[in-house]
Amino acid sequence: MTSKLPANPRNVSGRRATPWIPFLLISVSIAFLGLILIVPVASVIGYAFSKGFSAYLVALQSPDTVAAIRLTLITAAIVVPVNTIFGVAAAWAIAKFDFRGKHFLITLIDLPFSVSPVIAGLVFVLLFGAQGWFGPWLQERDISIVFAFPGIVLATLLVTFPYVAREIIPVMQLQGREAEEAAVSLGAGGWTAFFRVTLPGIRWALVYGVILCNARAMGEFGAVSVVSGHIRGLTTTMPLQVEILYNEYDLAGAFAVASLLMLLALITLLIKAAVEAFGPARH
Numbered sequence: 001m002t003s004k005l006p007a008n009p010r011n012v013s014g015r016r017a018t019p020w021i022p023f024l025l026i027s028v029s030i031a032f033l034g035l036i037l038i039v040p041v042a043s044v045i046g047y048a049f050s051k052g053f054s055a056y057l058v059a060l061q062s063p064d065t066v067a068a069i070r071l072t073l074i075t076a077a078i079v080v081p082v083n084t085i086f087g088v089a090a091a092w093a094i095a096k097f098d099f100r101g102k103h104f105l106i107t108l109i110d111l112p113f114s115v116s117p118v119i120a121g122l123v124f125v126l127l128f129g130a131q132g133w134f135g136p137w138l139q140e141r142d143i144s145i146v147f148a149f150p151g152i153v154l155a156t157l158l159v160t161f162p163y164v165a166r167e168i169i170p171v172m173q174l175q176g177r178e179a180e181e182a183a184v185s186l187g188a189g190g191w192t193a194f195f196r197v198t199l200p201g202i203r204w205a206l207v208y209g210v211i212l213c214n215a216r217a218m219g220e221f222g223a224v225s226v227v228s229g230h231i232r233g234l235t236t237t238m239p240l241q242v243e244i245l246y247n248e249y250d251l252a253g254a255f256a257v258a259s260l261l262m263l264l265a266l267i268t269l270l271i272k273a274a275v276e277a278f279g280p281a282r283h
Helices: 009-013 020-048 053-060 063-096 102-114 117-128 135-140 149-160 162-175 178-185 190-219 222-228 238-247 251-282
Strands: none
Touching (some): 020 251, 063 102, 063 162, 063 190, 063 238, 102 149, 117 149, 149 222, 162 190
């Protein structure tokens, strides 16, 4: 018994598509990107330089803006290394070892993805605020966490700690345990096996996770807004400074800071694209 072949097998196999379908998909993608990305970016740049380049520089040299830039960079400089260490340790434990509570640990790592950053900020207010669980004890010792720099760092840590771990865990799981076990059987210690065997295989995933963590740390608004207290020159990061200037109808200043934040994001995206393009080829 012979089966009946389709009249046009090339259409069934998908090798020859209708000519207008790729054109339509590309046009929709370009139009969507234009409305969602290109137009807003052009608007930010236009407003930032609406009063001239000299006014743009003056806006960025404002003491409050300089303090916001400094606070954002310092916070990222603290948060990213801490989350990198945590991410590598958590990924190594999850991918290379079996232990009780493993799935619970994975759930905790994913928790910031499902919880609003505002809720994350409120958690620290409830813990360390004046009426919080540890508030009176902290006040007696003149320790400020909420509405101070430590609260900003803690809030940023909470919302960004999954990024490095979540990028590394699948790569480590794909590696398996055989290479490390072989290294240990040949006399290598745990740290030697990690740096000589495990780390080279995850280096690009690690770089990618660090980039994402840094981008989120610099652009975080919700959690930081709750714990910062909006004290100008002290606890306002760049996103908060944009909001303050915008609410004061200082559009040129607000968009000047926004353009700088956008530049940092653009640099992050370029590094991310470079890692995606050249990382796997070198791996």
